[in-house]
Amino acid sequence: xxxxxxxxxxxxITIIAALAVVNLTxxxxxxxxxxxxxxxxxxxxxxxxxxxLAAVQIIVYAGAxxxxxxxxxxxxxxxxxxxSNLFNNYRLAGGLISLGLMATIVxxxxxxxWAIDVAAVPANSxxxxxxxxxxxxxxxxxxxxxxxxxxxxxxxIIAKEVRD
Amino acid sequence: MENxxxxxxxxxxxxxxxMGLPPMAVEAIMALVFLVAILAFVLLNVVYLVYLERKxxxxxxxxxxxxxxxxxxxxxxxxDVLKLFGKEDIIPNAADRWVFRLAAIxxxxxxxxxxxxxxxxxxxxxxxxxxxxxxxxxxxxxATIAFLMAGWGSNNKWALLGGMRTVxxxxxxxxxxxxxxxGVVMLAGSLRISDxxxxxxxxxxxxxxxxxxxxxxxxxxAELNRQPFDLPEGEQELTAGxxxxxxxxxxALFFLAEYTNMIAVSAIAATLFLGGPQGxxxxxxxxxxxxxxxxxxxxxxxxWTFPRIRMDHLLAFNWKFLVPLSLANVLVTGIGLEIYKWFxxxxx
Amino acid sequence: xEQYLALGIFLVxxxxxxxxxxxxxxxxxxxxxxxEKLSTYECGLETQGPTWVQFKISYFMYALVFLxxxxxxxxxxxxxxxxQKFGIFAFVEMIIFIGILVVGLWxxxxxxxxxxx
Numbered sequence: 001x002x003x004x005x006x007x008x009x010x011x012x013i014t015i016i017a018a019l020a021v022v023n024l025t026x027x028x029x030x031x032x033x034x035x036x037x038x039x040x041x042x043x044x045x046x047x048x049x050x051x052x053l054a055a056v057q058i059i060v061y062a063g064a065x066x067x068x069x070x071x072x073x074x075x076x077x078x079x080x081x082x083x084s085n086l087f088n089n090y091r092l093a094g095g096l097i098s099l100g101l102m103a104t105i106v107x108x109x110x111x112x113x114w115a116i117d118v119a120a121v122p123a124n125s126x127x128x129x130x131x132x133x134x135x136x137x138x139x140x141x142x143x144x145x146x147x148x149x150x151x152x153x154x155x156x157i158i159a160k161e162v163r164d
Numbered sequence: 165m166e167n168x169x170x171x172x173x174x175x176x177x178x179x180x181x182x183m184g185l186p187p188m189a190v191e192a193i194m195a196l197v198f199l200v201a202i203l204a205f206v207l208l209n210v211v212y213l214v215y216l217e218r219k220x221x222x223x224x225x226x227x228x229x230x231x232x233x234x235x236x237x238x239x240x241x242x243x244d245v246l247k248l249f250g251k252e253d254i255i256p257n258a259a260d261r262w263v264f265r266l267a268a269i270x271x272x273x274x275x276x277x278x279x280x281x282x283x284x285x286x287x288x289x290x291x292x293x294x295x296x297x298x299x300x301x302x303x304x305x306x307a308t309i310a311f312l313m314a315g316w317g318s319n320n321k322w323a324l325l326g327g328m329r330t331v332x333x334x335x336x337x338x339x340x341x342x343x344x345x346x347g348v349v350m351l352a353g354s355l356r357i358s359d360x361x362x363x364x365x366x367x368x369x370x371x372x373x374x375x376x377x378x379x380x381x382x383x384x385x386a387e388l389n390r391q392p393f394d395l396p397e398g399e400q401e402l403t404a405g406x407x408x409x410x411x412x413x414x415x416a417l418f419f420l421a422e423y424t425n426m427i428a429v430s431a432i433a434a435t436l437f438l439g440g441p442q443g444x445x446x447x448x449x450x451x452x453x454x455x456x457x458x459x460x461x462x463x464x465x466x467x468w469t470f471p472r473i474r475m476d477h478l479l480a481f482n483w484k485f486l487v488p489l490s491l492a493n494v495l496v497t498g499i500g501l502e503i504y505k506w507f508x509x510x511x512x
Numbered sequence: 513x514e515q516y517l518a519l520g521i522f523l524v525x526x527x528x529x530x531x532x533x534x535x536x537x538x539x540x541x542x543x544x545x546x547x548e549k550l551s552t553y554e555c556g557l558e559t560q561g562p563t564w565v566q567f568k569i570s571y572f573m574y575a576l577v578f579l580x581x582x583x584x585x586x587x588x589x590x591x592x593x594x595x596q597k598f599g600i601f602a603f604v605e606m607i608i609f610i611g612i613l614v615v616g617l618w619x620x621x622x623x624x625x626x627x628x629x
Contacts, residue, residue: 063305269530476628
């Protein structure tokens, strides 16, 4: 099979991209590397044969959120953009929190019993997704809409303050 | 004639399998063969689309257009391409060099990737994905990134303004485009391109979804940054928008991507609304080319019919008209389908 | 899996395509840079001030509203695929879902987030 090799290459690229996001001093460069990391995650979904999720990852993260971040940077930027993403005094605290988070995730991953399903992915997986969304999980689904609405309203209120 | 290309690909596949290659390698080589064929088709068409566009524009303005190079000027764009190869590649000192360089390379990626799901004929889809049309949506949503990189990387005021406008425009018009495709998906009940084609055996979706077709037409013109939505590169105000600092082959790549995208968008329109590669008498792939050219003709016609609109009008038109309209179209399609279902359950 | 392999080949070749074109052009094109040529174009004048400055908030607003509706369309696609197999109940659920987000659009409209100026 090809996929283990492909997986390691993609995982390597994703991690390098993620490191670049943190370490580069130019915020726009960081944002562009973030897109690479997002695309890497999308390819990982493809390797898992979750094609709908991969497309969603591309549309929402690589397409929309990346643009939002760049516009946000352009909006708030004052001073030299080339030195806009430097390390600051929170380096130690941030590192500790990240380490804690990582330890938690690693513990979870190691402790979980992963059930590996070798059955083929159903052709109509998108339709099955809709059946679950609008059947069993309809309440969380509608709450997601409310969440989006609240996010939109909140962001507009904050942005209005910036404008005025 | 009908199965000409299908037979060629079948013969090649048989030949590669006969050479004792593992199935995975055969698939990989076949994908490469499809890709080369697609690239050849696209590049050849782009060269003559530029010529066609110049000729059409000329005739619409009662001019002659290119007519010096070769018979009726047929070699004009071919030689233009050769000339661009010999042009110096200038990267301004102030530019963010890697972002500037990469933008020209990345702009072609979504344009080429979109063709993976284009059905050039009956059984002539390179990759018939389960999520077919959704894949197209995903790929075309990344097209903005290259424009943003070009605009920002140039470190030029025209380029940055053009880049930001391009992104604002493309992002806004993506919504009505994506929403207009929903009506088609609801009717076909599948995202797979071959299923959508099969669902149009009797009636083209342009008949059942006229509003969606019009929305798609308008929104895709804006996605292509073509007139009347060419504000990002409006030459009277922004020089050349995000491409201001580009020259030589690097500029040509942007130009190429624009026309490649036009073919891709027209191909998707032909597939989703005009029945795809189906039609009487002629072979399916010929029908497909004809339909694609009809769509391209419409885009070129737009160009000399509507004047450029203002930025605030452009965005207001999208958010206050097209988006609500495309949502309403989804709703009406849903109600229509429910009524249709209800009619079928009645025993007369 | 073969399909994704084909997509991967498309991605790689699409990336290589631009590089090849530029390398080929690099073999034949001249290279005679001069300070004038390499300066930033600004209608023939010296560039005034930095380019990368603070931008208009409108851009951010549009991107924000876009993001919300983009996520909405993600939910709409699976529903549209399955629409004909669903009953009227799923349709009503989706109308509620869209309705909630249309309230958001109405709010953005009312608050002037969709105004360019």
